[in-house]
Structure formats: C-alpha cells, structure tokens
Amino acid sequence: MRSQTATMADVAREAQVSPTTAARVIHNRGYVSDENRKRVLEAVESTGYRPNLQARSLRMQRSYSLGLVLSSARENPFYTHISHAIRTAASDRGFSMLTVNHSYSPEAEVNGIKQFLEHGVDATILCHALENQNIQPLIQAGIPVIQVERHDIEQAYFVAIDPDPGMRAAVKTLADEGHRRVAFIGARATGLKDGGPGHAEQRRAEAFQQAVSLYGLDEQDCPVVLGEYFPRSPNDILPGRRLATMLLDDHRCAVTAIIAGSDILAAGILQVLYERGLKVPSDISLIGYDDSIAQFLSPALSSIAQPYLAIGDSVMAFVEEAVGQDTSSAKTRERSVSTSLVLRDSIGPAPGSF
Structure with a gap:
C-alpha cells in the first residue's frame, strides 16, 4: 500500500531485505544482487517511498x-x-x-x-x-x-x-566516394565576445585539415571557411547561409562536399544549396557536426556526433x-x-x- 510517509525501513520490510541492502539500492552505492535490487525497486514502487533529500543533505x-x-x-x-x-x-x-x-x-x-x-x-x-x-x-x-x-x-x-575520430571518419567516407574537393565551414575562434568559441572550434578546423592530409587530399582543394557561429540578431540570416554563399561564389572552390562545424551551420548551408538548385547528395554531399538536429533536416543529415x-x-x-x-x-x-x-x-x- 502506498504511503506518503513510507520510510526506508518500510521498503526493506516489504522487500524482505536488510535496511543496509535497501539503502544501497536507493542510493546506488555498493554491490547488491540482481534479485535483491529488483525486490527493493518493486518495494519502492509499491510503498510510494520517496527519499528525504533535506535530511540526507543535513x-x-x-x-x-x-x-x-x-x-x-x-x-x-x-x-x-x-x-x-x-x-x-x-x-x-x-x-x-x-x-x-x-x-x-x-x-x-x-x-x-x-x-x-x-x-x-x-x-x-x-x-x-x-x-x-x-x-x-x-x-x-x-x-x-x-x-x-x-x-x-x-x-x-x-x-x-576529441574531434579527430569523427572528422577522420567523415573525410575518409567522402574520399572513398571519390570526393577530392571538400570544404570545411566552421566558426572563427574570435567570432564571439571574449574569444568566443575559441579552442573547441579551432580544434575542429585543425582536425579537418589533419584528416585531409591523412587521406591524401590536396589542401589547396580543401578550403576552410570560418565566420560567426550564431545570427547577430533574431531576424538575421543563419551564418551557415552567409558562409556557404561566400564559398560557392568563389569559383576557384568547386567543391563536391562540405563538412560543417555544427548542425546549425549545416542547416543554413542546406538553405543556400536548395536556393541554387543543388541537390544533396547527388550534386553535393554535406556532413554536419554535433548530431543535434541532423536527423530532422531534409535529407536526413550525416553528422559527426558528440558523445x-x-x-x-x-x-x-x-x-x-x-x-x-x-x-x-x-x-x-x-x-x-x-x-x-x-x-x-x-x-x-x-x-x-x-
């Protein structure tokens, strides 16, 4: 029977275990057999026991x-x-x-x-x-x-x-598909107040360049385009749109694939590709980073996932x-x-x- 005042002793009695065993399960401390753990958890549910956090804190x-x-x-x-x-x-x-x-x-x-x-x-x-x-x-x-x-x-x-494992896998996958001109669009380290994203975003760009070298691509054919990470105002265009426009307008960079430094940047890149009649992936391949919204975009975006x-x-x-x-x-x-x-x-x- 549920009780608003059930105690740990009630849980132990219901589960037919010692109070010490009940405490170990409830506080997730120490070894308890699978059978006893199951009995204690069932007893917690049946008694309606709730830990007294204030008492525990004191x-x-x-x-x-x-x-x-x-x-x-x-x-x-x-x-x-x-x-x-x-x-x-x-x-x-x-x-x-x-x-x-x-x-x-x-x-x-x-x-x-x-x-x-x-x-x-x-x-x-x-x-x-x-x-x-x-x-x-x-x-x-x-x-x-x-x-x-x-x-x-x-x-x-x-x-x-560590961005290297995901970035190496991304560049290798593209290289295996015949891509030799791959761009990275990411955040500039000084893009925000007080140094902004700083080292983390810089490491992503470095990981891309290292992977390009590792898999035998020519660095001259694999540009890195960096800029602001977020819109300057709620009504501003997505930075991914601005950076993708810069990349695609530079006719020296006829890339066949883009790796974005975040899924948010990739979303803006997708908009530009759509407006220019470029289809993903038949005309150009695209990979995001973070795996935050990638599965909800169209097409569902491959992404370097954060763990x-x-x-x-x-x-x-x-x-x-x-x-x-x-x-x-x-x-x-x-x-x-x-x-x-x-x-x-x-x-x-x-x-x-x-």
Whole structure:
C-alpha cells in the first residue's frame, strides 16, 4: 500500500531485505544482487517511498545539487542535448540541477553564479562560461568546477571532446566516394565576445585539415571557411547561409562536399544549396557536426556526433571524485571522450567520379 510517509525501513520490510541492502539500492552505492535490487525497486514502487533529500543533505553536509552554465541553449540545440545528458546522469546519482543559460550576457552569468552560491551547490559544470572572472567566486568558495570541451580555468576539471575520430571518419567516407574537393565551414575562434568559441572550434578546423592530409587530399582543394557561429540578431540570416554563399561564389572552390562545424551551420548551408538548385547528395554531399538536429533536416543529415552520454558520465565521475575534497591546490585532471560519424542520407559519390 502506498504511503506518503513510507520510510526506508518500510521498503526493506516489504522487500524482505536488510535496511543496509535497501539503502544501497536507493542510493546506488555498493554491490547488491540482481534479485535483491529488483525486490527493493518493486518495494519502492509499491510503498510510494520517496527519499528525504533535506535530511540526507543535513546528514552528509552536502546539498546534492549542482550548477550548470550553458552558453546558448536557445540558439544551438547542442546545448539542449548536453543539458539533458548531464541532468540524466546527475539524476541517476541522486543530484538535482540548477541551470543558467547566459546567452552571452555577463549579467545573466553573474546572477546565475550567485544563485549557485546561495543554494550551496556541490559542484558547477561549465559548457561554457562567458567570462572566467565571473566563475572566481565559485573557485574562492572551494566549489569544484568542471569544464566541458573548453579548458581555460587552471583549477577546473576538464572533459575534453576529441574531434579527430569523427572528422577522420567523415573525410575518409567522402574520399572513398571519390570526393577530392571538400570544404570545411566552421566558426572563427574570435567570432564571439571574449574569444568566443575559441579552442573547441579551432580544434575542429585543425582536425579537418589533419584528416585531409591523412587521406591524401590536396589542401589547396580543401578550403576552410570560418565566420560567426550564431545570427547577430533574431531576424538575421543563419551564418551557415552567409558562409556557404561566400564559398560557392568563389569559383576557384568547386567543391563536391562540405563538412560543417555544427548542425546549425549545416542547416543554413542546406538553405543556400536548395536556393541554387543543388541537390544533396547527388550534386553535393554535406556532413554536419554535433548530431543535434541532423536527423530532422531534409535529407536526413550525416553528422559527426558528440558523445553526449559519455560526456554526462564523465562529468558526474568528476563530481563524485571532487565533492568533499579540498580542490584549492589540486592539479587539473582530464577525461577525454571521442566523437563518431553517424551516417544518414546526405553523402553520395562525387559527381563524375564513377
């Protein structure tokens, strides 16, 4: 029978296990046999047990809450996927999440950090901070900070995302289809305030150039076109449109394939190709990056996928290691996760190659 006041002892009694076993299952700590785990979970459901988070926080001297800073969830669905992955990983481990989406507003970021401090978060995840000076109050308070993809805070833990595996697979796939003229359209490192996307986007362009060399393509035939990542205003055209127009108007660059630095850029590129009567993939092949909206475009876009689940798990591994430790003198630690290529309908043979 369900009860609004069911206790862990009630769960243990219902499952016919010890309170220690029930606690291990409920808090996801320690070994429990599959049979006992199933019985405890069924007992949790039948009794309506809900953990007393306030009591647990007082007992453990932890808030079991985390702060998450996002750059631009409104403009780029990549951040929505990142948020979902980290929230899910946190929830699975008994943590709640406070989120600030600064959208490149220093004031929004400062106010969000103040809320994190007021709620006593156990750690803060940055994807990505706008101004590092706004993060200093967290560092000074001894709250662990974990950076995702971009690492420029000395005291922070770092989840690195390796673009090379996905980019190599993308270039190889195109080369195998006969493409010798492949362009990369991406974000300029100085495209946004305070350095903007910076190293992460620069690494994508470098990964493209390295893959071009690896698979024997001529760098002169594989241009890199960089520009702003997001529209300057809500009514502005997509940057992918502007950059694709620049590329296609340069008749020296008769490319047969394009790799975009994000799915958002790829969406703008698709619009230009459609307006010019170029069909994907029969006239030109197109690959996105992030695998955020690629499957919803037409044609369904092949994309270099971010390892969202692995990012969430890596972040939470740092949280569980760092919480309760003195991080003021800790050396920066790093975990790396890898991209991969998801194939859909936007890659075909280079025109005239077969």
